Amino acid sequence: MSERSLITPMDLRDFLKARGWFLQKEALQHRYYAMSSAQYPRRQLVFPMDITADYDETLRQVIGKFADITSTKWQAIWSELATVRDDVLRFRVFFDGDDRSLPLSYASTLVASTEKLLKASACTVVIPRTNHPRLNLTEANQFVEKSRFNQTEEGSFILSVSCPVNSMDAQSRIEFDADDAPFVRKVTLSLQKALGELVTAIEGDALETLVDDLKASDAPLISSNLCDALLGMHDEHVDNSLDIGFEWSSLREAPKLHNLPRLRFQRDYFSRVEEVRRELIAQEKDEMDSYIGTVERLEGEMGEDGRRSGPVVLALLLPEGEIVRARTVLDADAYFKADKAHMSAGAYVRVTGVLRQGRQPRALTEAKSFELLTA
Incomplete structure (x- = not known):
């Protein structure tokens, strides 16, 4: 993408005005912006009001001159100009x-x-x-x-x-x-x-x-x-x-x-x-609800009965479209389903619980009705 499509003459004018430069209105009748500065009384920046065939080259020259006058990095000026609006x-x-x-x-x-x-x-x-x-x-x-x-x-x-x-x-x-x-x-x-x-x-x-x-x-x-x-x-x-x-x-x-x-x-x-x-x-915002998501991490431990249970980290889709990470604790039956979902590509789960507010991973308490969804 060329500079021409990014920065217009009015963009450049407004950029300079915001930095203390002012218009010499005599040049307007000739279709030029002539900008002066009280801080640099012997310097002037002149560029066309219209985007002509050589506008890109003129723009680079003006910005190079401004960078030299103000002892500013050329790249920094381009970055600011690109977001002048x-x-x-x-x-x-x-x-x-x-x-x-x-x-x-x-x-x-x-x-x-x-x-x-x-x-x-x-x-x-x-x-x-x-x-x-x-x-x-x-x-x-x-x-x-x-x-x-x-x-x-x-x-x-x-x-x-x-x-x-x-x-x-x-x-x-x-x-x-x-x-x-x-x-x-x-x-x-x-x-x-x-x-x-x-x-x-x-x-x-x-x-x-x-x-x-x-x-x-x-x-x-x-x-x-x-x-x-x-x-x-x-x-x-x-x-x-x-x-x-x-x-x-x-x-x-x-x-x-x-x-x-x-x-x-x-x-x-x-x-x-x-x-x-x-x-x-x-x-009262913390209410029981059902969420669909994926199993991101398993943190459970083996019990005396040879079955795993404990914390898991889920990525849950909220009604407004946001995805949040949440940690909940599952019993052995639900943990077995979570492990199966974690090992299966593209597998989703549905869990019902109270999703608490806070930093991620957020706490999902009172988890129940943990289901492995089939395609």
């Missing part, structure tokens, strides 16, 4: 030891948890509450559909997501400083504010006050669903920490919090996030 979220996973790879199951959970985090924030903007029974609001689904998974970046494991800032026109109950901000910007800003409040409360030993304020608020920014999504971004075996960064589209004025440092959730913060989640969630 988007608010960009970056999730960086880091941990001790061998950081060259991630368990595949955790990588899959990380992507699913990112989607859940975005949906939780979108639902909060539409209907602020401490617990969303389902993350299936039309606006939340549209928000995720509009978002894009970006190319991977250098530096440990970075998951980058672009949210086109002007891609949706939806109503919201959350209002910030700029009342005319588009829906996508409200979602990303709401998420930044919520995560910032959570980190501040954890580090300031003020979780009890935070929870009380959220329960009393008419428009709480933090929900149990957001906490649940964060918990899914921490793996107990990897024992990772998580950095979350925000970059704002040049199409809209950056919010006042745009200089907020990158938010860091240290590995020991996640147990505190779990405390907040438990306080916010409605207990």
Whole structure:
């Protein structure tokens, strides 16, 4: 894909304007953008307003000149320009030891948890509450559909997501400083504010006050669903920490919090996030239900009768389409079926129980009616 299809003259203009450059309007009548900067008074960037045959070459020259003027890496400028219309979220996973790879199951959970985090924030903007029974609001689904998974970046494991800032026109109950901000910007800003409040409360030993304020608020920014999504971004075996960064589209004025440092959730913060989640969630949500899934791991032991029983880890499909890992304890008869499913390609099971909230693998209690499904 060429630069021409990615970056338009107006994109470049808005990118430069967001960095303090201004238009010399005399050039407009000649179909050129001439950009000047008070910081570099003797330098000017000129490029056509129209995409001509040599536009790609001109674009490269302008960006090369801008990189030279500002002493910025050329590749970094291209990366920012490619997402000039988007608010960009970056999730960086880091941990001790061998950081060259991630368990595949955790990588899959990380992507699913990112989607859940975005949906939780979108639902909060539409209907602020401490617990969303389902993350299936039309606006939340549209928000995720509009978002894009970006190319991977250098530096440990970075998951980058672009949210086109002007891609949706939806109503919201959350209002910030700029009342005319588009829906996508409200979602990303709401998420930044919520995560910032959570980190501040954890580090300031003020979780009890935070929870009380959220329960009393008419428009709480933090929900149990957001906490649940964060918990899914921490793996107990990897024992990772998580950095979350925000970059704002040049199409809209950056919010006042745009200089907020990158938010860091240290590995020991996640147990505190779990405390907040438990306080916010409605207990009646944990109800008996039936789930279909696969057997991922067997952890039982041999009994005196020569039969195995004990814990197993399942991958369960929830009604809203999410797949979660859950641990439950089975008797010998059910464990025999689980073992058979685990050893059979494409085998599914159906289990009835109470799926508790929390970090994965979640607890499935009161398990009964464990069935091996045939093709």
